[in-house]
Amino acid sequence: MLQTILAPNPSPLTGPGTNTFLLGERDIAVIDPGPDIAGHREAILAAGAGRISHILVTHAHLDHSAGAAALSAATGAPVLAFGTADAGRSPFMESLVTTAGGGEGRDTAFMPDRRITHDEEIAGRDWKLRAIHTPGHMGGHLSFLWEDTLFCGDVILGWSSTLISPPDGDLLDYFRSLDRIEALRTSGLLPAHGDPIESPAARIAELREHRQERSAQILRALANGPADAANLARRIYEVPPALLPAAARNVLAHLIALTQLGATTTPGPITPESQFSLR
Template sequence: MQSETLEPGLRRVTANNPSPMTYTGTQTYIVGEGEVIVIDPGPSEPAHLDAILAALHPAERVAKILVTHSHLDHSPLARPLAEATGAPIFAAGSSDWGKSPVMTALGDGVGGGEGVDAAFSPDEQISEGDVIEGITVLETPGHMANHLSFAWGDALFSGDLVMGWSTSLVSPPDGDMTEFFTSVARLEARTDRIYYPGHGDPVTEPQARCTALIAHRRTREAQILEALRTIGPARAETLARHIYTDVAPALLPAAARNVLAHLIDLHTRARITTPGPIRADSLFHPD
């Protein structure tokens, strides 16, 4: 796909990987002119690498590569792009980096790992407050533990944390609903003019979108608690079928992962209980 100019100093190249989870495809952003920064190179598709390189003007070069998080639709092309351009890769850490103590303690029984780029490793780790060629790093875990957002002037590259077309998948232990709430509330309190997300159109009313996402998640939380009171102790899969009545069957497994993320958050806050260690098939009881 050809690049699109979104505003002065910002181009976008959309990867050809549309799906129910990626919408029209992963958005790769080219920031600046001359010596540019590429944000989220995207999936391992040679055609997308060619499209990124073709989007550069004559005499331009990629100076740095930034990755919001290491899912297979965002990070695998970082290494081929680095090899083609000599640019170093910057990210919070590898795919097993940064999990909260609650997520770390869950162990293997909780499942997860959907779409994780297990091979990803940045050349340089970056963290909260670092500034890279005018781009400020914000740590925004939730969708994934190593998720970053990048502030560029009054714009923000929000990765998969905040998108306009859909809510994000939060699948433990890589995703953490407690941290998701915290990160979205943090962005809600900022004054950014616009978000450029990992998928879909720019978010032109970002604070309102953050407010709506938090309200949506709190509604799901209330539905889960009500379902537990109505049908009694239940597993995440059962609750997803009960609550997500308008979702295509193929998307119910993802819905169940979101429900499990809510259940773990509620359990952490002592709103519900479960006997023994939390697993993907744990039976949760209303408090």
């Protein structure tokens, strides 16, 4: 009923690679076709055995959506998603598109055949999914509820916290998505990277606490004077130098959220180089 095919795209941000899920027997839904790698597509087609009826994409990042078009062409199955890579941003994040930088891994060519919205049902002959809008990692991020299990894309990972890179990523939306997922009371989570999560409530609590402590670290650091995101990342993260740019994007997400909440301020437009200070 459920098969998992691991894409050959391991990295510090994707872990062992992208999990492509195949759900169903008579009709098969492919959830996150993954990167556009011929060998991975061939593995999906072999597992689908001519029964792939739906292609669902959690969000328009290249490691999730880039393989959708070729898989659709090979099977005739429609591609369903919240929208393009630009979809789902809050008005505030939309106002930062030209100044905040970011855009890592965006699949700017992605175009679903059908757009789906929060709480919409998608069904095959032997399965039923409910779309859950879970922005935070990306504005148009969807998770898919199957019975009491949630395919949660990149919003919750078991081995790491997800990258939140504005303006596509939004920390306040992320917290709201954690609340929304927690309220589902699922028995398990199936992330797009890494192993299944068997204790969803505990993992959600851990991630919420982690982000709250990161905000507290930033506020403590700003008590010593104004700083930008990169400077703060170097001071509060203990990661290899190659991961500091991603850390700085996460810090910027925290700074933007803290500014929206009135705890910090910065003169002029928000950019990666903006100097933030305590209000």
